[in-house]
Amino acid sequence: MKLPAFFKKETKVKKIKPVREKPAREKPEKKQEEAPPRQRKAFQLAKFTGSIFAIREDVSPFTAFLLSMIPIVLLVIIWTLVTWGPVEQRVISSIIMPSPKEFVQAIPKILTPEKRLGAGILVSLARITGGFLIATALALPLGVLMGSFSKFRAAFAPIMIVGSYIPIPTLVPLTLVWFGMEEKQKVGFLAIATFVFLLPAFVKAISDVDDVFLNTGYTLGANKWHIVSKILFPIALPEIYNSLRLGFGVGFTWIIMAEMIGAESGLGFILKNAQSRGADSSIVYLVLTVIVLIAFLIDKLWELGYRALFRYKEAR
């Protein structure tokens, strides 16, 4: 099948220019890396800060783990301090934030059968996954088209820009009118919220593929279909994968909004319901923690998937 003429013209225009400019960027960074040894002799403090602020230094996994604990420990200390002592003498009221002890003590409360936490996790996960799959199914082809063909990009850019600036909460009543109160609304809402995130990310992933690869493709006689399917898409794939990983997380950030209407279960529902009926604040924080933990675990799975799929990236 022959493609219309304007596609050909357009790709030709894009081919030639930006290739040689890149190496220039790397030099100044290397210079900075050499700087600390010179200062070392002069001043002790500089030695210390220098070791902290060493640029692109290799950090062993153990050190990385230790370092990652610092902010967490700090947060727990601050949390303990502001919720310390009898209720009447705390910096932050127990109604707004429970103490770490109250937080732990409340764990059995959300594990009661009435709270249906387990079912809530499954229901919310199903909704997030549903929304994510729909968003991906729509955003991926459109993103690849927009990233590959400038005219498509020009046509859909306004919608994409509007979409990424739209205040997502305003979609709650709108999706209610479009999809009703049942599952369709929740999945639909999450699909839109995820879609507006994924689309620009996909477009960027494709657009960021270096022209060098395209030029090589053309030299080897690739047609447009080959360029898209064998060059642009595969090269952008790790970046697309990363966008998917972040996009899945978007679902978690909006799950509370999604389950605001017509929900009878789900993590967002449990949290919102506890909040609006003025229940123990520990429940609110516990559900938040559960959401974050699950999101974190799933993110780790995505990371494992990345390593398995893109070993060549890891090796570099």
Add this chain to the structure above:
Amino acid sequence: MAQDKQEGLTPFGKVIVFLFIVGLIGAGVYFGFLKKGGGTGGSTGPSPGKTIDMTKLNIEAPDLKGITTVQEYKYVPQEKLPAVDPKAISGYKWDKNSKIVEFPINIWIGWLPIIAANHGHKANKESIFYKKYGFQMNITLIDDPVAARNAFAAGKSHILWGTLDMMVLFAPELMKDSRTAPRIYQQIDWSNGGDGIVVRDRIKSVQDLRGKTVVYAQNSPSQYYINSLLISAGIQPSEVKHKYTNTAFEAAAAFVASTGKSDQIDAVVSWAPDIYNIPEKVKGTKILSTTADANKLIADVWAVRADFAKDHPDIIKGIVAGIFEGMDKLQNESYRVQACQWMADLYGFDVGEIKKMLQDAHSTNFAENKEFFMNANNPANFERTWKTICFVYRELGLIDAPVQFDQVMDFSVMADIEKDGTFAHQKDSYKTVFAPTSFSKVQAEAPILTQTIRINFYPNSSNIFEPQHDELGNALANTTYDPNSKSTLEKVARLAAQFEAATIAIVGHTDGSRKGQVPDEAVKKLSMARANSVKKELVEKYKFDPNKFVVEGAGWDKPFDPGDPENHAKNRRVEISVYQPEAK
């Protein structure tokens, strides 16, 4: 003569008979008359062992006031309210010099008297609060109840706005910190048409909601409204499918959006103007009930932090009195227009929109507040409203251990103001005047809801407090055939009080055990007498307007369960139906 002697009594016999008769009369007088005067309640009677000279004892104090509808609480509020921990440091933001009370409100016309008294929403020196009571007030908009509660708990605001049902939900957590325990001193308004239930045409009364879908904002007055009606109509909340939204606006949108679809929602609880717009714009929908008929169901109040109340009792009194003055000021039309403008400025609304909302709430003045806070007899007072809400929310599983009403209600300021006499000119004008009407007239429309109450009438009796009888049919003193009749009547009284503006039909029924043996007329008479005795009790004990009730005797024609017409105990009953006020 000899025969005469044998038949007559000996003089000794005559003395015995005479003594026996005197003894019987004496016992009769003692048990039948004097014992009654001694009171029926065992615990309140005189302690055993003491002899009482009845002639010297004044059992009841002379009552110069005559019959009164008001029975004021006798306890001292401070003794019941949870004390602020003496070690605690007050946890609210306060500047001694500027003295600005932070009073957040939501979008609700009921707060107009406060804005009127404050001469606008910002802290200013033209405010009544400043001029008369020496503090300023900053009125802000915090529409989200959770955010308002958090601001209150964090001490950023001193006042928490809310409906009484919201307070029931929030109180248990707020009371964990003795400083943030809410104290309620004043009722601002009754929702009067501002809340309502819209249904599809085929739903004629609350009874028809069984098995249907209702949508409303969860944990809001809407939830209390619908579930209170369901329970009153004898429907378990679980027999209805509940759909929740975050706001009343979304509930209305969901109801409208579902029109004509397979998963059509049958009813929505929302606010004005949506409840009035939907029936106009969506075919096949109508209003089932609004707070114009259930006009003493949703009470708006404000609560203050316990630590602030403890530190600044004068300011609390100033707020209460200032708001009453605001109500006075709103009587002036040009001032009312000005106040609407101030409110519009705060909400970012057009002043016309505010004016349209004026009918949604009825501001409760001093006299009405006194009725609400201090009259223990009032069937729609704070205590009863609070208890009804607790009951409904417990049925729904929203609260485990409700806070007692006297742990949050403080009528001391109201009592103080009464003593001062400052607002004696404010009269209770919120009483519906009922024109005499008949059952057949009222019955033309379907009732909003029907409550079947089962007072277990003794066969052939219409006496609610009929005593139990022994095998020979003799009444047993100090017993009641139906020990629950008092609490059953209390239930009816609360419902009748919530629907203060509505007409109530009381229909008596008899069982059909003697069908064919006694004339229909006598049966009708008995059922009518049963309805009348319920009416009489309600009017006497709770001081309702007699014209509020219409009575009817249905005889044995309408068994409770047509499938089980022989269930006689179930059939000896009274049904209470709430009808739309005639004016509508």
